[in-house]
Amino acid sequence: MSLVDAFERALRENPDGDAVQTADRTVRYREFDKLTQVFADELRAEIPPGGFVGIEAGRGLGAITAMVGALRARRPFVFLDSRDSVSSNSEKVRLLGVRRLARSREDGDVDLADVPEAWRAKESLGTPSVEGELCYAIQTSGSTGEPKCVLVRPEPLAVVVREHAERLSVGPGSRTLQFARLTFDGCMTEILWTLTAGACLVVLDEARLAPGAELRDTVERFGITHLKTTPFALTATEPSAAMRLRHVINGGGACRPAVVAKWSAVAALHNAYGATETTVCNLLSGPLDPEGCRDGVPLGDLIGDCGYHLRDIDDSPASAGGPVHRGEIVITGSAVAAGYLTEHGVRPFGDGTEYRTGDVAELRDGGLYFVERLDHQVKVRGxxxxxxxxxxxxxxxxxxxxxxxxxxxxxxxxxxxxxxLVCYYLGDADPRELRRHLEGVLDPYKIPSVLERVDALPYTVNGKVDRDALRGNRILGEDGAPGPDRQVITLVRRLTGVGDASLEDNFFALGGDSASTLILVAKLRELGWLDAGVRDVLRAGDLRVLTDQLRERSV
Known part of the structure; x- marks a missing residue:
């Protein structure tokens, strides 16, 4: 069944049900049918088959009307956000040959207007040439390189949407919070699994979606039953007994055991995995059990028309010919998108039926577990x-x-x-106890030199941890406080991340190693203890002994 067929079935079966709710208006399916059909008719009259229409990516009824109207008219679309750079929007318009932009009116209707002059290109590449029909174009986030324009077909998307609705028990009475920005592919499933199942889509401004107290209040106030959101939002937001949640889906990043324990207490928590290039979602877990996730959270079972295998990334002879239990995830099947749209036309992925994700995973006890991005592997200490x-x-x-x-x-x-190797973490764990835990389960070369507890992690606009911002917060400088006690403690706390290090602590028990010892000695010399040496640190049973030795010397 196509997306349009599924939507029209929902209209027939639930005409008086709520389709879209905003902060100040609720539209029933009967009215939503008219809004989308009027816009679909306008699109058919103005845009030829295969031609792309731009949709203004505002949060409101109009953008949802335009999206569903484009599906009903069988015209591919691309969301354009005025908050993005002019160059980014201009590139989308040029590559896709967009000439008309769907803009929302206050009453929820949609008007077709010319693309803003600032986004127009002198030369357009025209309609992309691909075999078969296209559904939408979307630009990757660019978090692992330059953003790329991906072309997605409607048939595999329909399968993904249908299986989400079935597995998550979406139907009349369900209420999905539209969380993802419209320029992120995660919005496709949450919008479409709702509107093809006769459920209600709740669309609010971004201020009401801020992780923490605001998101919690929104979920409670609007009676949300289905929520798909990011690891950051699930970590920062506390569930409550006032919520009506039935299903919560973690997407866009690694799911942690603490998130499973917290949210599975109020709803069925699922983990989801997929790529923009492989039609949004390829794996979805069933309800997760905290006890079964202590050693990691599985990515789940296949969803949609796809398969996968692990590509061997170990070049050692011992791995040749044997089963691959750890490798790069390669998604196969018709879920793989049509390709990247480039200056020279559409560039398919591989032979057109497989996509190398760049994500490393391992098979363990019959489940697939995310490990890391290939480009995030590092070399430390050899x-x-x-x-x-x-x-x-x-x-x-x-x-x-x-x-x-x-x-x-x-x-x-x-x-x-x-x-x-520096570890920033959220939680109440004492860094000393955490180090002892890691020493019991990790090889010595894998244990972080610094364990630093933080109150919050910085995130980029697309929901990824901002590692550059974390690094920027660890600039070691002079404290300016008098006396060797305070100065040594300040240095040690910054070198190890143990914020409550005291004079009774041993530097090496806190995480000090040969490299940080050299740094400590160099900083002590900068502070005036010119004869301070590595032996002083090695021989000091604790930091009090070290400061006593320094106090006896002239500064």
Missing amino acids: YRLDLGELENVVCQAESVAEAVLTVESHDGSEVAGDDA
Whole structure:
């Protein structure tokens, strides 16, 4: 069944049900049918088959009307957000040959207007040439390189949407919060699984979606039953007994055991995985059990018309010919999108039926578990490390909600080389206890040099952790406080991340190693203890002994 067929069935079966609710208006399916059909007729009259229409990506009834209207008219669409750069929107318009833009009126109707002059290109590439029909175009986030324009077909999207609705029990009475920005592909499933199943889509401005107290209030106030959101939002928001949630879906990043424990107490929590290039979602778990997720959260079972295999990334002879239990996820089947739209036309992925995701995963106990991005593998202390794998181990520790690992200099500056593994984490875990936990489960070379507890993690606009911002917060400088006690404690806290390090602590028990010892000695000399040496640190049973030795020397 096509998306249009499914939508029209929902209209027939639930004409008086709520289709779209905004902050100040609720539209029933009967009225929504008229709004979308009027716009579909206008599109057929103005845009030839295969021609793209732009849709203004505002949060409101109009954008949803335009999207469904474009589907009913069988005209491919692209969302254009005025908050994005002029160059980004101009490139989409030029590549796709967009000439007309759907703009929302206050009454929910949609008007077709010319593309704003600032976005127009002198030369357009015209309608993309592909075999078969297109549904939409969307630009990748560019978090792992330059943004690319992906062309997606309607048939595989219809299968993904139908299976979501079935597995998540979406139907009349269900209420989905439209969370993702319209320029992110996650919006496609949450909008369409709702409107093809006769459920209600709740569309609100972004201020009401801010993770934390605002999102919690929104879910409660609007009686949300289905919520698909990011790991950041699930970590930052506390569930409540006043919520009517039935299903919560983690998407867009690794799901942590602490998130499973928290949200599975109020709803069925699912983990989802997919790529823009493979029609939004390829794996979806059933309801997750906290006890079964202590050692990691599975990506789930296949969803949609696709398959997968793991491509061997280990070049050692021992792996040749044997089963691959860890490798790059390669998605196969018709769910793979038509390709990237480039200056030279459409560039398919591989042979057109497989896409290398760049994500490393491992098969364990019959389940597939995310490890890390291939381009996030690092080399520290002469070893190749998967930061995602280590982050997952840290998150298995009690009282750790989230963890992010980076490779930095020991002192956080950009002058020294990147020679330290630094772990930032959310939670109440004491860094000393956390280090003892890691020492019991990790090889010594995998244990972070610095364990730094933080109150919040910075995120980019597309919901990814901003590692550059984390690094920028670790600039080691002089504290300016008098006396060796305060100065040594300040240095040690910054080098190890242990914010409550005291004079009774041993530097090496806090995480100090040979590299950070050299940094500590160098900083002590900068502060005036010119004869301070590595032996002083090695021989000091605790930091009090070290400061006593320094106090006896002239400064």
